[in-house]
Amino acid sequence: MEAKTGTWTEKKGLAQMLKGGVIMDVVNAEQAKIAEEAGACAVMALERVPADIRADGGVARMSDPDMILKIMDAVSIPVMAKCRIGHFVEAQILESIGVDYIDESEVLTPADEEHHILKHNFKVPFVCGCRNIGEALRRIGEGAAMMRTKGEAGTGDVVEAVRHARSVVGAIRQLKTMNDEELMAYAKNNGAPYELVKEVKELGRLPVVNFAAGGVATPADAALMMQLGVDGVFVGSGIFKSGDPAKRAQAIVKSVTHYQDASILAEVSKNLGEAMVGRNASQMPEGERLAGRGW
Amino acid sequence: MKIGVLALQGDFSEHITMLKKLGVETVEVRLPKHLAGLNGLIIPGGESTTIGKLAVAYELMEPLREFGKEHAIWGTCAGAIFLSKDIGRDQPLLGLMDIKVQRNAFGRQVDSFETDLEIDELYKATGTEHPYHAVFIRAPIIESVSGSTKILSALADGRIVAAQQGRLLATSFHPELTGDTRFHEYFISLAS
Numbered sequence: 001m002e003a004k005t006g007t008w009t010e011k012k013g014l015a016q017m018l019k020g021g022v023i024m025d026v027v028n029a030e031q032a033k034i035a036e037e038a039g040a041c042a043v044m045a046l047e048r049v050p051a052d053i054r055a056d057g058g059v060a061r062m063s064d065p066d067m068i069l070k071i072m073d074a075v076s077i078p079v080m081a082k083c084r085i086g087h088f089v090e091a092q093i094l095e096s097i098g099v100d101y102i103d104e105s106e107v108l109t110p111a112d113e114e115h116h117i118l119k120h121n122f123k124v125p126f127v128c129g130c131r132n133i134g135e136a137l138r139r140i141g142e143g144a145a146m147m148r149t150k151g152e153a154g155t156g157d158v159v160e161a162v163r164h165a166r167s168v169v170g171a172i173r174q175l176k177t178m179n180d181e182e183l184m185a186y187a188k189n190n191g192a193p194y195e196l197v198k199e200v201k202e203l204g205r206l207p208v209v210n211f212a213a214g215g216v217a218t219p220a221d222a223a224l225m226m227q228l229g230v231d232g233v234f235v236g237s238g239i240f241k242s243g244d245p246a247k248r249a250q251a252i253v254k255s256v257t258h259y260q261d262a263s264i265l266a267e268v269s270k271n272l273g274e275a276m277v278g279r280n281a282s283q284m285p286e287g288e289r290l291a292g293r294g295w
Numbered sequence: 296m297k298i299g300v301l302a303l304q305g306d307f308s309e310h311i312t313m314l315k316k317l318g319v320e321t322v323e324v325r326l327p328k329h330l331a332g333l334n335g336l337i338i339p340g341g342e343s344t345t346i347g348k349l350a351v352a353y354e355l356m357e358p359l360r361e362f363g364k365e366h367a368i369w370g371t372c373a374g375a376i377f378l379s380k381d382i383g384r385d386q387p388l389l390g391l392m393d394i395k396v397q398r399n400a401f402g403r404q405v406d407s408f409e410t411d412l413e414i415d416e417l418y419k420a421t422g423t424e425h426p427y428h429a430v431f432i433r434a435p436i437i438e439s440v441s442g443s444t445k446i447l448s449a450l451a452d453g454r455i456v457a458a459q460q461g462r463l464l465a466t467s468f469h470p471e472l473t474g475d476t477r478f479h480e481y482f483i484s485l486a487s
Contacts, residue, residue, distance in 0.1 A: 003408040010407045013432045013472050016306040017340045017373070039349060041304055041342040076384075076398060077342050078433065100404035100433070123405050250352075257303050257325060257349055 006123030011145035014078065014100065014125055015209035018042055018146075018232055022222070022253050023211070025049050025236040028067070029074035035239070038249035042078040042100070044234065045071040050107045050154030051237035051276065054288070060108045062090040065097050072098065080127070085294045086112025088121075095124040101146070102126045104139075106293035107153045107236075116294060119143030129213065131164045131291060133171035134190035137200070138295075140208055141193040147206060149230070150291040151214015154237050156278035158215045160291060161225060165212055169229040175201045214291070217242070217275050219255030219268050226259035243273030298486060299324040299333040301359075303349040305341020305373060309471040313479045327358040335367035335462075335486030338374030340432065340469050343398065346373055347387030356387065363391040367462035367486035375465035376435050392460050393442035400436040400454070400467075407432045412468075414448045414457065420484060421477045428475060429456070429468035436467055462486070 021041025026032040032043050047063040048056065062083050072079045078100035083090035085104055090111075094102050104117055106129050119126040120143035129150035130136035136147050149168070151161030171190075178186065178201065187194040199207050212225035213234035222233045233256055235249075242248045251268040258264040286292070298314055300307045302323035311321045314337075322329055324336065336359075338346070350356055362368070363378075368391065370378040378389055379396040401407070411426035418424050427448075437455035440446060447457035447464075456467040462485045470478035 003410040005406060005408045007409055009409060009430055009472060010404075010432060013430055013469065014404050014407065016309060016472065017342065017432055019306055019308070019341070020302070020304040021342060021345055036344060039304075039345045041345045072403075077344060078404065095405065098403045098405060125404065253345065254349070254352065261325075 008145070011125035012208050015127070015146035018078070018211075019209055020256060021232050022249075022256050023080065023232070023234045024239055024249060025234075026071060026240070029070045031240055031245075032071045032075045034246050035249060036075045036077050038246055039253035040077060040249065041232070042080055043071065043075060044080045044082065044103065044236070045099075046082055049237040049240060050290070051156075051241050052154075053107060054154045062087070062094065062108070065093060068094070068099060069097055082108055083117075084108040085110040086115050086117060088117045091117055091122060091126075095122055099124065104128050104144075106150055106290045110293050116142055119145075127211075129291070129294065130168065132167045132190070133200070134192045135295065136168055136206060136210070137190075137192035137196040140196055140206070144208065146209050146211070148211040148213040148234055151212065151216070152281040152284070153214045153290050154279075155215050155281045155284070156217040156238060156241075156276040157281040158217070158221045158224065160281050161212050161214045161216060162228065164214075164291075165225060165228045165230055168206070168210065172200055172205060176204050215281060216252075217278065218272075219251045219265060222252045223255045223259040223265050226256055232256060238276050241276035248272050248275075296320065296483065296487065297322060297333050298483070299330060299336045301336060301338045301346070301374070304345045305339040306469070306471060307339045310337045310339050310371075313471050313476055317476055317479055317483060319483060326353055327355055330358055330362050333362075333366065335369070335482065336362060337482070338368065338370040338377050339471065340372035340374065343373040343376040344386050346377055350377075351387050356389065359389055360391060363389065363463060367464070367482065369464040369466070369482045369485075371466050371469050371471060372432065372434060375437070375467055378463060378465050392458070392463050392465055393444045394440050394458055394460075394465060395438045396435045397438050398435050399433050401431065401434055404433055407434070410450070412448050412450075412456070416447050416459070417477055417481055420481045423477065427477065428473055429470075430472045431456075431468045434467045437465065
């Protein structure tokens with residue numbers, strides 16, 4: 001047979017290779033090398049980490065392709081990059097420069113308030129954020145080959161990531177116990193494609209890999225998310241906004257591998273220096289929240 | 296029969312699912328003590344740099360080398376890189392197999408591909424003759440083999456994608472991502 005590229009198995013498969021790993025936000029080649037050296041399984045190339053996007057305000061867009069290419073040259077691990085929700089031309093540009101994964105991300109300012117990108121149209125795989133099972137299955141229906149919780153990016157407050165992970169995991173548990181005749185109503189009530197609802201019931205999990213993101217700042221946060229049932233962790237501002245990025249990055253990598261071993265978690269949590277200055281996500285005004293972007 | 300799967304990072308749970316289908320007892324290996332009593336070990340796909348660094352940090356390098364002298368080990372993709380002697384760059388390697396490997400040999404993710412392979416050894420071992428459907432993801436190739444290592448499979452252009460040296464096995468592709476259990480059956484026969 002002819003070799004086939006860009007298949008669903010290929011797209012989902014790369015995310016499966018990232019499982020049990022940490023994907024770190026980096027803004028230049030130097031940070032990318034620190035992340036790789038610390039054991040990151042991939043990096044997310046972007047011009048500003050979410051904490052700075054929040055502080056700066058204004059419109060946040062796809063990063064300069066030249067900056068992303070420099071990061072791709074600097075490391076041997078996969079490189080992801082973000083495009084705005086619904087901005088399929090930013091996605092075409094990122095695909096053409098050869099990024100390994102695109103994050104259609106609420107951290108950037110949405111380009112379309114009604115439609116997400118039809119991700120099946122691309123050869124490059126996409127990751128998208130979700131707050132609940134319906135949102136996850138809508139994105140997978142559009143072709144997302146990997147999911148992550150939205151959490152509340154750039155806060156260093158894990159509470160929203162916990163809320164979203166518990167919501168998805170709880171819904172899967174509920175679906176597993178349902179009769180087949182209850183599935184259509186469930187699909188309707190959650191705005192989720194029926195075929196995918198059925199698939200989740202059969203698999204007992206999402207049909208794609210599901211990571212935590214949005215507010216993870218410490219090894220304990222990362223292990224908490226793993227114990228709640230995610231497959232791996234994104235850390236955005238939490239590493240390079242902390243006192244000792246290399247040490248914290250290594251500690252979070254170790255905490256994701258040994259997430260069930262409290263004595264190792266205690267060891268890696270020692271003397272990490274200052275964590276990023278947090279912002280309390282629960283008390284944040286609605287307009288400042290990123291998780292409400294997209295549907 | 297008890298097979299361990301190195302569970303530092305990567306798709307170890309996919310290998311465990313395949314082994315369970317075949318009725319094999321499995322163990323997730325994260326620390327040297329987890330190697331006790333195993334008949335064989337699978338090193339999964341993932342990021343070889345991440346797996347190597349964690350193996351160094353948790354003092355697994357020497358125990359894994361010792362284990363490989365006596366037992367079967369199979370590395371898929373990142374695992375094949377980790378088993379090799381030489382990859383032309385500096386990162387932790389077990390150096391158990393006489394193979395030279397090139398990482399990301401086909402390019403980036405958009406170049407990742409699926410294709411069918413003819414693997415005579417596998418046909419013989421499993422009494423089958425239909426092609427093996429292989430999934431390559433940012434895959435390495437085995438540039439060359441030496442010593443007692445034999446080539447199990449190559450692409451039409453001659454690039455080597457599977458090799459075996461005694462009870463050590465390396466594949467650039469991911470049998471754990473398919474429903475075809477023949478490679479896992481073959482490995483279990485090496486571990487017995």
